Amino acid sequence: MNSWSQNLESSFLDLQKFLFPQLLAGEELRLWIKAEDSTFVRWNGGRVRQNTTVEQAMVGLTLQKGLQRVSANVSWQTNQQYNQTELQQALQQLREELKWSPVFAAESPLGNAITSSHHLHESVIDVEQITQDIATLSRELRLDLAGVFIAGNQAKGVAHSLGQSHFHSQRSFVFDYSLYGVNKLGENKAVKASYAGEQWDVQAFLQKLNIEAAELQTLLREPKDIKPGNYRVYLAPSAVHELAKMWSWAGFSEKAHRLGYSNLSPWIKGDKVLSPHLQVYENFGLEACPRFNSLGELPPEKLTIVENGRVKNTLVATSTALEFGITSTQAEPGEYFRSMEIAGGNLSKESVLTELDQGLWLSELHYVNWSDQQSARVTGMTRFGCFWVENGKIQAPIRDLRFDVSFYEVFGAGLLGLTQEQQLQPSTDTYFWRGLGAAKTPGALIRDFHFSL
Amino acid sequence: MQTLPSHFSKSELDVTKILQKFASRAPYVGVRWIEEHVQERTFMNEKSERLEVALDRGVQFEVAIDGALGYAGTSNLTDNGLNLAFDRACALTRTIAPHRVLDFDAGLRPASRGEYRTTTQREWAAMTRQGLVKILLECSEAMKVCPEVATRVVSAQLKQVHSHFVNSLGADFRHEHWFWVLSATAIARQGHETQQRTLNGGLALSYQGGIEIIDRLNLIEGCKQIALEAGQLLRSPDCPRENTDLILAPDQMMLQIHESIGHPLELDRILGDERNYAGWSFVKKEDFGRLQYGSNLMNVTFDPTEENEFASYGFDDCGNVAKKETLIEKGLLVRGLGSLESQKRLGVPGVANFRAASWNRAPIDRMANINLEPGTATLASLIASVERGILMRANRSWSIDDYRNKFQFGCEWGERIENGKIIGVVKNPNYRGITVDFWNRLAGLSGPQEVAAFGTPFCGKGEPNQVIRVGHKSPYCLFKAIDVFGGGAH
Numbered sequence: 001m002n003s004w005s006q007n008l009e010s011s012f013l014d015l016q017k018f019l020f021p022q023l024l025a026g027e028e029l030r031l032w033i034k035a036e037d038s039t040f041v042r043w044n045g046g047r048v049r050q051n052t053t054v055e056q057a058m059v060g061l062t063l064q065k066g067l068q069r070v071s072a073n074v075s076w077q078t079n080q081q082y083n084q085t086e087l088q089q090a091l092q093q094l095r096e097e098l099k100w101s102p103v104f105a106a107e108s109p110l111g112n113a114i115t116s117s118h119h120l121h122e123s124v125i126d127v128e129q130i131t132q133d134i135a136t137l138s139r140e141l142r143l144d145l146a147g148v149f150i151a152g153n154q155a156k157g158v159a160h161s162l163g164q165s166h167f168h169s170q171r172s173f174v175f176d177y178s179l180y181g182v183n184k185l186g187e188n189k190a191v192k193a194s195y196a197g198e199q200w201d202v203q204a205f206l207q208k209l210n211i212e213a214a215e216l217q218t219l220l221r222e223p224k225d226i227k228p229g230n231y232r233v234y235l236a237p238s239a240v241h242e243l244a245k246m247w248s249w250a251g252f253s254e255k256a257h258r259l260g261y262s263n264l265s266p267w268i269k270g271d272k273v274l275s276p277h278l279q280v281y282e283n284f285g286l287e288a289c290p291r292f293n294s295l296g297e298l299p300p301e302k303l304t305i306v307e308n309g310r311v312k313n314t315l316v317a318t319s320t321a322l323e324f325g326i327t328s329t330q331a332e333p334g335e336y337f338r339s340m341e342i343a344g345g346n347l348s349k350e351s352v353l354t355e356l357d358q359g360l361w362l363s364e365l366h367y368v369n370w371s372d373q374q375s376a377r378v379t380g381m382t383r384f385g386c387f388w389v390e391n392g393k394i395q396a397p398i399r400d401l402r403f404d405v406s407f408y409e410v411f412g413a414g415l416l417g418l419t420q421e422q423q424l425q426p427s428t429d430t431y432f433w434r435g436l437g438a439a440k441t442p443g444a445l446i447r448d449f450h451f452s453l
Numbered sequence: 454m455q456t457l458p459s460h461f462s463k464s465e466l467d468v469t470k471i472l473q474k475f476a477s478r479a480p481y482v483g484v485r486w487i488e489e490h491v492q493e494r495t496f497m498n499e500k501s502e503r504l505e506v507a508l509d510r511g512v513q514f515e516v517a518i519d520g521a522l523g524y525a526g527t528s529n530l531t532d533n534g535l536n537l538a539f540d541r542a543c544a545l546t547r548t549i550a551p552h553r554v555l556d557f558d559a560g561l562r563p564a565s566r567g568e569y570r571t572t573t574q575r576e577w578a579a580m581t582r583q584g585l586v587k588i589l590l591e592c593s594e595a596m597k598v599c600p601e602v603a604t605r606v607v608s609a610q611l612k613q614v615h616s617h618f619v620n621s622l623g624a625d626f627r628h629e630h631w632f633w634v635l636s637a638t639a640i641a642r643q644g645h646e647t648q649q650r651t652l653n654g655g656l657a658l659s660y661q662g663g664i665e666i667i668d669r670l671n672l673i674e675g676c677k678q679i680a681l682e683a684g685q686l687l688r689s690p691d692c693p694r695e696n697t698d699l700i701l702a703p704d705q706m707m708l709q710i711h712e713s714i715g716h717p718l719e720l721d722r723i724l725g726d727e728r729n730y731a732g733w734s735f736v737k738k739e740d741f742g743r744l745q746y747g748s749n750l751m752n753v754t755f756d757p758t759e760e761n762e763f764a765s766y767g768f769d770d771c772g773n774v775a776k777k778e779t780l781i782e783k784g785l786l787v788r789g790l791g792s793l794e795s796q797k798r799l800g801v802p803g804v805a806n807f808r809a810a811s812w813n814r815a816p817i818d819r820m821a822n823i824n825l826e827p828g829t830a831t832l833a834s835l836i837a838s839v840e841r842g843i844l845m846r847a848n849r850s851w852s853i854d855d856y857r858n859k860f861q862f863g864c865e866w867g868e869r870i871e872n873g874k875i876i877g878v879v880k881n882p883n884y885r886g887i888t889v890d891f892w893n894r895l896a897g898l899s900g901p902q903e904v905a906a907f908g909t910p911f912c913g914k915g916e917p918n919q920v921i922r923v924g925h926k927s928p929y930c931l932f933k934a935i936d937v938f939g940g941g942a943h
Contacts, residue, residue, distance in 0.1 A: 040917045041549060044726050048549040052524040052917070053541040054813045055534070056511065073507040074461075075528040082531075086508075089461070093506070100583055102590070105500040128548045135552040147729040148916035176916070178729045188733065259497075259604045260640050260647035271645075366732075369852040371863060372881055374646060375941040379861045381854040402852075402859045402885070406941070430917035432813075453859045453885055 002122050004153050005169035008035055008057070009117065011080060012157045012167065015059070018084055019091065020161045029091075029161045030062040032294060033076065036434050038152035039127050043177065046138030046145045048131070056433070059087060063094040067103035070094045106322035108333075113163025114298055118290065120170040121198035125151045133202045134175070137209055147177025154434055158296040168290035170436075172198050176428045178384065179209075181216045189219040189397060192238070192364050192384040196426045215385060224388045224396040226451065232359030233449040234352055234389075237423035240441040242365040243407075244280075244342060246378055249370070252305055253335035254314040258324055263373045264407070268311045272376075272408050275415035279343035280306035282315065282331075286339045288426060288438030293338075299330035309412075337439070344442040345418030352419065354392040355445055361387040361394065365403075376407040379452070402453035410446050419443040461490060461508040466530060468619050471512070475539050476621045481517035481557060483620035485770070486510075487812040494586060495608035499593050502606070511812035514542045515620070517557035519550035526813040554798075561793040562771050564623035569767025569775075571631040572760045573663030577611065580664050585609060588667060595673045596639045596680035601687055604640035607676070609633070610910075624772040632763070632922065633666050634659045634910050637676050641683035648686035648880060650679035650865050653704035654847035659763040659908030659922065666761070682866060685878055692867045692882035692939025698842030698896075699884055699935040700835055703905035705864050706927035708848040710823055711912070713888040714746075714753055715923070717857035718780060719914075720791025720799050721818040731914040732855025735888065736786070741801045744786040747892030752826040753781040755790060755804045762822040763908025763924035766808075770816035773805035780804075780823070784893070791818050810919035817915050822924035824906075828898025835897045835931045837873040843937050844868040844875070845882045861885040867939070881939040897931035904928045 012033050023029055035057035042050040057076035062069060072090040077083055130149065138145045151173035159165040174196040181189050191212045195205055235243070247264065256262035266272045282303040284291040292298055297318065304312045315335040321328035332338065347355060360382075368380035382401045387394045419442040429435030468484045476482050488510045495503040512535060513526040523546030527538035589607045596605040612632040619625045635658040638651045652658055652675050660666050701709060721727055722734040736744070757765050757775035766775050773793055780788045791799065792807030795818050809816040836844065850863030867882030868875045886894075906926035913920050 038917075039545065041545075042726070042916050044554055044724070044728075047554045048521075048552045049554045049726055050522075050524070050815045050817075051545050051549045052526065052813075052815045053538070053545055054526045054917075055538060055541075056526070056528040056813055058509070058528070069501070069504065071505040073505065073509075075508060075510045075530075077531055078529050078534060079531045086461075090506075090508075093461070097504070097506075097582070101504055102496065102499070102501045102586065104502070105497070127545070131548055131552065146725060150917065176729065180725075180728070188728075190728070192729075260642045261604070261649060265647075266645065366855055367852045369850045371850055371852075371861065371883060372939075372941055374881075377941065379850070379852045381852070381859065383855055400854050400856075400859070402854070402861060404861070431913065431920055434917075453861070453887070 002153070002171065004037055005119050005155055008033070008155050008169070009157065009167045012159070014080060015083065015087065016159045016165065019087060022091065023161055026065050028064045030158065030296065032060045032158040033156070034058055034433065035076070035155045036152060038150060038434055041131060041149040043134065043148065044146045046135065046143055059083070061087065061090055061094065063091065063098060064107065065098055067107055068098050068101055069104050070097045070101055106319050108295055108318045108322070115165040116292060118168045122171050123199050125171065125173050125200060127151055130200050133205065137206060141209060141213060143209065143213060144180040145177055146180065147175065149173070149175045150430065150434060154436060156290055156436070158292060158294060160296050164296035166290065166292040166296055172196065173200060174426055174428055179212050179216050181220050183220045184222065187223065189216065190384050191215045191219065194428065218394060219385055219397045221396055223399055226360070226388065226398050226401060228451045228453060230448040230450050232356060232447050234356045234359070234361045235444045235446060236363045237441045237443050238425060239362050239365045240342065240444050241425050241439045242368055243378065244340060244439065244441060246368055246370065248336035252314045254316040255320040255335055257314060263370050263376050267376065267408070268314055270310065274309035274408065274412045276308040277345050277415050277418050278306055278309045278411055281341045282337055282339060283341040284339050286341065286424065286438050286440055289338050289436035293330055293332050297330040303329055338437045340439040342441045344420045344422045347417040347419045347445060349419055349421050352443065352445065353389060353394070355417065356389050357392055358390050360398065361389050371404055377404060378407070379404040401451040403450060404452045405450050410449060414447050416445040416447055463615065464488065465615065465617065466512065468617050471535060472619045472621065479516045479518055479543055481559065481621055483515035483618065485513040485616060485618045485812060487614065487616045490613045491610065493608070493610045494589060495606065496589055496593055497606050498604065499590055512538065513812040514539050516542045516546055518543050518546040520556050521546050521550035521553040522557045523549065524815040555794060558797065559622055561797060562620060562622050562624065563773055565768050565772040565774055566625045567767060568627045570629040571661040573631060575664035577631065577663060588672065592637050592672050592676040595676040596637070598677045599639070599641060599680040599684035601641040601643055601684040602639045602680045603642045606638040608636050618770070626768045626772065628766060630661060631663065632661055635670065635672070637672065637679065639680040639683040641687050643687045646687060648683050650683040650686070651847060652676070652679060653907055654849065654865065656909055656911065657704055657707060657907035659910055659924070660761050661763060661765060662761045686866070686880040689878040689880045692843060692879040692937055694938040696934055696936050698839045699932045699937060700839065700842060700844040701930050701932070702844070702846040703927045703929065704847050704907055705845055706825060706930055707907040707925040708851055708862060710825055710925045710927060711820070711923065712851060712853045713857060713860060713891065715790065715820040715823045717888065718790045719818045720789045720795035720801065720803055723789065724795060724798055727914055730916050732857070735856045735858050738799055738801060740786055741789060742787060745784050745893065746781050746786045746889060747784040748895040749783040750828055750895050750898055751781055751784045751892055752779070754779050754824050754826060755806070755821060756824055757805065757821040759822050759906070759924070759926065762906050762926065764821040764922045766821070769805040769807040770809050771807045773807065775805045778804045790820060808921060810921050814915065814917060814919045817919070819921050820912060820923045822926065824926040825928065827901045827904050827928040829900050830897045832899050832903050832929045835899060835929055836870055836875060838897065839870045839931070840872060842870040843879065843882060844870060845884070850883070858887050860888065879939060882937060883939060884935050884937045886935055891932065891935070894932045894934060895930060896933045899928040
């Protein structure tokens with residue numbers, strides 16, 4: 001256990017001991033903490049564009065009394081006396097607010113008092129050495145490299161006056177980058193890549209860069225113009241993930257379904273059945289994020305969402321379960337995936353090009369958004385390494401295309417197969433805080449993928 | 454009775470004192486203090502959905518070491534916390550210095566001094582928290598006017614942000630911002646179908662100001678109207694699939710301006726800083742002064758001085774004084790959205806837009822208020838000039854490629870126009886196009902009487918990611934011969 005996470009956990013426990021005894025009759029209090037100690041180094045052209053370190057921590061309190069509930073979030077200091085004063089003041093403010101605040105539709109009671117403490121991947125990450133490695137290899141291999149290197153500690157904890165208490169910390173790095181080249185027509189082409197883990201291995205990184213630089217050479221061949229229309233496509237695992245991310249946005253949320261704004265309601269209701277190849281899970285066995293949710297509940301380690309193309313479960317938060325009299329799956333209150341897995345299928349990696357035969361190989365998709373709710377249609381763009389394939393061989397790179405497809409078609413009768421191999425894609429989200437979580441997805445062979453522009 | 458806005462006492466760290474302590478330890482030091490007081494209330498069907506207050510405080514150091522610039526942010530405001538952050542900024546900057554893209558240049562840090570405060574007519578303290586909740590619940594009740602509306606959501610977020618920046622070159626400026634984000638959503642259901650209307654799309658009611666903002670918006674009438682419209686959409690046909698004339702209301706123009714003018718003109722995108730994440734731009738350095746971006750009716754400005762618009766401020770984060778600049782004049786691209794740093798790197802004119810989302814992110818090139826200047830027509834005359842077309846309101850869906858060329862946008866509300874008259878409502882309206890071709894099809898703009906400003910708190914870009922506030926003001930616009938479609942068609 002490193003001193004950063006040890007100190008944080010110990011301070012969090014002290015805070016619980018300080019605040020919980022102050023509760024009055026009928027009051028319940030949930031406390032959470034999140035913290036990070038991160039380094040961000042931003043690259044452009046194989047050189048450093050910007051560098052930032054961030055140490056931030058926030059503590060949240062949710063005071064509940066019957067159907068009334070109010071929350072406060074406050075910046076956290078290493079000065080425990082300051083924290084106690086600030087949080088005591090927040091607690092008083094929340095009590096005042098409770099006196100008149102409108103009620104919630106349902107309360108969120110907690111079950112039994114479970115506790116957990118996990119400290120993962122605590123090896124040292126030498127940012128100085130890694131910066132030298134990236135800069136030196138970019139120069140020696142003559143790479144036009146852009147991206148961001150992120151490393152450091154992250155922690156999350158939650159505790160409840162009824163006895164729940166969890167703490168999770170981890171130290172990791174992710175280098176999210178791309179390599180660029182210009183073809184003979186003066187068009188930019190790029191290969192997308194990432195390297196994530198707990199221990200930096202410069203030889204492994206060099207090996208990756210060499211493979212990606214070779215891929216870039218293929219991308220610099222003369223591009224083929226593809227007209228809008230329907231094509232047979234292979235979606236690489238990250239492209240499948242980009243589409244599947246939409247299932248967290250008014251998708252498998254039970255509340256969204258019940259209130260009429262889910263984009264997947266016909267599928268959830270069973271009016272639509274998709275391909276039997278499709279199995280989808282919320283799987284905390286990926287160990288990419290803590291299993292406990294922000295309420296301190298422990299969801300099942302693996303929950304089947306889609307089985308043989310049929311929706312078996314949705315993401316149900318406890319408040320939704322209570323509101324509609326159904327069973328909770330201990331999802332986050334926002335009812336989104338935290339650790340999605342799509343099971344692999346029968347296609348071997350080696351047979352993908354032969355099975356694709358003629359069509360498009362799409363490595364990455366970009367800027368996907370719902371295009372029509374009733375038909376579960378999404379639109380977005382192809383991006384980075386995408387190719388035209390003929391006779392089972394890569395023939396030429398393509399220029400970016402806009403697609404507009406329905407999940408009911410492309411993951412329904414249009415889904416010809418999924419690869420045996422799945423790829424783990426750790427979260428690279430850094431809005432406000434570094435994200436935790438991941439998705440594990442296979443590649444997908446699809447017929448009649450529609451391109452509109 | 455408790456008044457708006459804060460649940461927490463305001464405090465201020467003495468950044469001048471912090472600067473004095475650290476100034477001698479690096480050739481250049483800047484210190485920024487930011488404190489945000491937030492309260493957010495959301496109600497669904499008149500029951501609480503979210504009721505949260507927050508206090509976020511932090512300091513950011515900006516240091517120049519060995520010719521390179523670096524940043525460190527911390528929410529740990531103890532002496533130890535500040536020492537650690539400063540030392541880490543210096544250490545990391547020393548490490549990256551031999552590999553830097555850009556040399557530190559003191560000339561790019563104007564020694565600006567001054568203060569900016571959101572213009573308010575009625576201070577937030579003039580309203581109680583209970584008063585605000587009452588208004589929100591009345592808005593929700595107003596949506597009961599339509600029986601098919603099963604779900605009613607209303608919300609208000611108030612954010613008061615204080616910041617103070619000083620540096621070792623003499624800069625010393627403060628901001629005090631008062632932000633509103635208001636929204637209302639009516640979801641109507643019939644059988645398997647649902648339709649949704651919001652007040653001007655998502656979180657578009659984003660402004661700076663006091664209580665007068667609520668008075669001006671006439672929220673209750675607006676809520677009644679969107680509820681009726683959500684019900685009406687259920688009974689309407691899908692938007693037809695055809696190539697036709699398109700009139701966009703200001704609440705959709707906001708998105709059109711944002712995605713197809715704002716982002717492609719950001720100089721850091723043109724420089725490739727964003728190409729691994731948000732994307733590059735079809736605009737090249739040589740396009741400034743040459744590219745006919747749109748028809749000669751098109752005049753676009755960067756204006757962080759507009760009272761009450763969401764992204765107004767006094768100075769950007771390097772100390773450049775915020776002022777109005779023309780980006781596109783009579784359709785010709787003349788200026789980019791780039792800070793002093795980006796202007797130096799690219800060699801094209803820019804604006805005061807070096808902005809960080811907060812103390813925990815380094816400043817980058819951002820939009821502020823990007824406005825399309827009005828024309829001389831009226832909405833009525835634009836409609837009258839259309840033989841066959843669609844009018845669309847309120848953004849619902851958005852997607853554009855990483856060079857900002859091929860876009861597809863969807864709206865909540867459509868109306869069919871034939872022979873100069875509105876003949877009916879259409880649902881699920883979408884349109885698509887390619888940026889420069891689209892803007893060159895601009896054939897009419899309404900005048901200053903029919904202009905509206907909107908904003909969003911969620912413009913995302915950057916590595917690490919940052920969301921920032923932007924504002925967009927626009928008239929009604931007519932575009933000729935655009936591909937529109939709706940429903941399951943594509």
